[in-house]
Amino acid sequence: MEIPENVRKRLSIPADEHFYAGHTACQGCGASLGLRYVLKAYGKKTIFAIPACCSTIIAGPWPYSALDANLFHTAFETTGAVIGGIEAALKAKGYKVKGEDGIMVVGWAGDGGTADIGLQALSGFLERGHDAVYIMYDNEAYMNTGIQRSSSTPYGAWTTNTPGGKMHFLEKRNKKKVIDIVIAHEVPYAATASIAYPEDFIRKLKKAQKIPGPSFIQLFAPCPTGWRSPTDKSIELARLAVQTAYFPLFEYENGKYKINMPSTKKEPKPIEEFLKYQGRFKYMTKEDIERLQEWVNREWEKLKKLAEVFG
């Protein structure tokens, strides 16, 4: 559809589409929306590496692709290494990589492929300083293979490995703070983002494009299938995750922290607000919810302190 120029000028998000209709994501999929925004920000001069994850399926089987960009499907644990290799080849061949007119090399991996099996390759990628962007889309479990827990699954969540049952066998660990591990590598740029705040996400993608060296964005992307939530509540849930400070938006840039919350004055909403609509949390007891709230409070205070001291 042609968008009139006067309308186009007023749009805060690029109107161009490089992620085609006809992809095979579930209804209400947060990840597919995220992929669409990445392509809006970077355009077609992009090389994606996608490991085993929902997006392998979403992009479509051979000989199809829903992406108007080059795409290399790779093995589960290799995203960091593969984008490093692609970047090295482009440099050896004399291409401009990253920057406003350079080729964007993008690793697009889920939380399992990043926080668990791919963590070593992510670390290597960050530490070696490749000019590429790694985006972890975080739906808090292995959704593609049937909702198994990952280290990014939060405390109290039902998954097929933590099914609750009579013995209350729910996830017992707190969500792994992957972005803290990333920041420990002294990367030039790392940020959290959410599909509920696309302007913020695209601004961060553009920033990652301009800053030389490795960038990392952890994108919060609800999964109605795995979260047992209504398909029309994905954006609302993603927004509530931010508003409750369960998944606060912030940036880390060359040693400095900056919180990018929609309203800096408002206190976070109680965690129950985020838990609603989600079948995966329905087994939690009052004590479980209190424990999760304590974790959220602690991490939120820590982040505020970091922004205050290193802002």
Next chain:
Amino acid sequence: MEYKPIRKVVSGNYAAAYAVKHARVEVVAAYPITPQTSIIEKIAEFLANGEVENLEYVPVESEHSAMAACIGASAAGARVFTATSAQGLALMHEMLHWASGARLPVVMVDVNRAMAPPWSVWDDQTDSLAQRDTGWMQFYAENNQEVYDGVLMAFKVAETVNLPAMVVESAFILSHTYDVVEMIPQELVDEFLPPRKPLYTLTDFDNPIAVGALGTPADYYEFRYKIQKAMEKAKEVIRDVGKEFGEKFGRDYSQMIELYRTEDADFVFMGMGSLMGTVKQAVDVLREEGYKVGAAKVRWFRPFPKEELYELAKNVEGIAVLDRNYSFGMEGILFTEAKGALYNTKAKPLMKNYIVGLGGRDFTVSDVRKIAENMKAIIEKGELDVEVDWYHLKR
């Protein structure tokens, strides 16, 4: 330009590094592991001394990532190299499939080393032969010269058929042993090995592609068949490239199995890699002692040279297959392959498997003599004593 070789005294590992330099490799990604390490150290030295241009050196955090980075780089169109050994090769295993499946002509040197436990850093071919079914071509070098020549030829063959290739050298026996290697002047290497023309590239943004997507049962099967067709084509390419190499540089590699004094041989010793140097020397000694023996060195294990093997088997009474490797629950791996290749042919020489040199155990001329005595006896009797002989076993 007339070919005047440049002679250098180098280790097998340095021979590999010089070949990488002369091949104008664009990306090297590797993880250090003994005894492969000095290959990538030497390449780093070339970089540090400004002896190579347009080479990106990626010191990765594991072999799995080394192969993953090579795959990314190769998919982006670069000429790519890595090196590994034993446990490192085992760790790479998953990505070896990815390289062949995505039809990427990555070239790697594997320094043959025994698998742990118990820990070993010495020579043994089980590491590379365990990768038999990954879709990689495999060239086994007898000496440092063949390491150098093998890497150059491997690039040419790999980039012609779009399959990855492994050049295999023995731990320490070659990797750390110095010998004279005749190197080819850069201009002539450039003529022999022009820049890579990739099958596909991730840098055409007007015609984007998706590589390695989900292959449904309607298509996956054909992808496998095409790899087999490429392997079959590789045999022709290997023979042509080997012949061209011989014509240009005087060392002929047109035979996938190198035959040594086999014309009138009653029986031959068959094997791969550095142990065949010892065997050739032993053949000379045994010939003087009246044995009519020869050596058949399998240069390319994948694709497997069935045709050459058949020609050889037609004319001998026995084949002593020397395996510096083992497939547990069965027998030496080359032995299985050789017997299998001949089963539906009319050639039925007596074949016996000698397991030798595992974990770096010495294998000498006198060992070959003992094997010759045994072979002679069983051929005269017309039947095997045992099919698989753990030759060195302390009894």
